[in-house]
Amino acid sequence: MAVKLVANYAKRLGLPGYSSHQFTVSVETELVDMGDVQGEAARLYNLLQDAVDREIQQVGFVPEGEYGAANGKGAPSATATGNGGDDHWVCSDKQKELIVKLVNEHQLDRNEVDQLAHERFGVGVKQLNKLQASGFISELLENSNTGKRNGAPPRKAKVFYRGGGR
């Protein structure tokens, strides 16, 4: 009986303008030597990683900041932006930059990020005011840095402002 080894490798990278791209390669191979599963897996991993890394360097079309606001062509969905394609952010430029940076650096799913904003504040990311954006950034930091919230002591970053040291 033939024994198959299935391997897939995926990578998602952040791009400017609150976007990202992803590439996945999958292969299926027949194992000749049952005693060398580890070796074959390592070979496939290197092979697939090389293939993905080579191709994902081609970033293709990256939308500009005002993309989608004027003619609606290819505009992000209402779910993704929270404001039907209007690229105006209500929060400060600094907050916008930080949110975009966090999303890109941690390869967060845009839809999930927007969903979180809706859950917490009832509006999309771009519609968060400065107060809401501040709370939202803390949530993103906590989710992406620790991966857990329950029972964890507050992060040091907040302690900077607390007590007599503000």
Added chain:
Amino acid sequence: MIQPVALKEPPATVEESGALDYISASRLKMFSECRLKFYFRYVAGIVKPPVPALFVGTAVHAVLQQWNLRRWRGEPADVDTLRGFFADYWQSEAAQRGIDWQGEEDKFRDQAWRVLCHYLEQTPIPLDERPEAVEVKVERDFIAAGLPPLVGVIDLVRSGGRIVDFKTAARAPDAQMAEHLNEIQLCCYAVLYREATGHEEGGMEIHHLVKTKQPKLAVTTLAPMSNDQARRLMKMIVSYVRGVQGEDFVPCPGQHCAWCDYRTECRNWH
């Protein structure tokens, strides 16, 4: 005896110290209380280890922050869950801060938990009321006025834009005095809230958790910041910036000297 933690080489100038990088309610309040104390803390950079009462306040704040965050996120916020958080927080943070407990850490820990339990029982905040914001960092740019930015962290914004600040106290405060003593801080928050939302706050509240043998809760409710209060705050900010820029650091003796950490440095100043 625990020695103060001081920078080996204190900054030579106000500019190098970063004392005017931003304005905060704490800095304003300390400067108005005693300019020399402000100098020791923010210009010379002499940081004292926290005393037990200060750590109790910090731990109480951390638990209340957790309580508010959990209500905001729709997660369990019951006493048992918070007890676990409190125990973890105390254990991990107390050890790192070099506090001289003088053999009474258990007493202080019990005191902190008792006052928290009392607050959770007596809080005027309905459990199903969703916070508008919890422990948010906010900033107001004063570039047009040639001043550093005002920054702050607001403990809680209740539904309807009511700004809440939590405090621990050894005794129940008089309401008028509470308003007077906390006006700088609350008006800073009002300015920051208005900048961040474009709306006037719905009001302000100080929740004093009183650490008496039988814990008490004193809630002081204040109206939104008036125009007079806003003008008063701006005058204080301008005076503060001029004072720090001009290195106008003189002692301001008063009752507050009784609990000041910098008395030794103060007596040696001339």
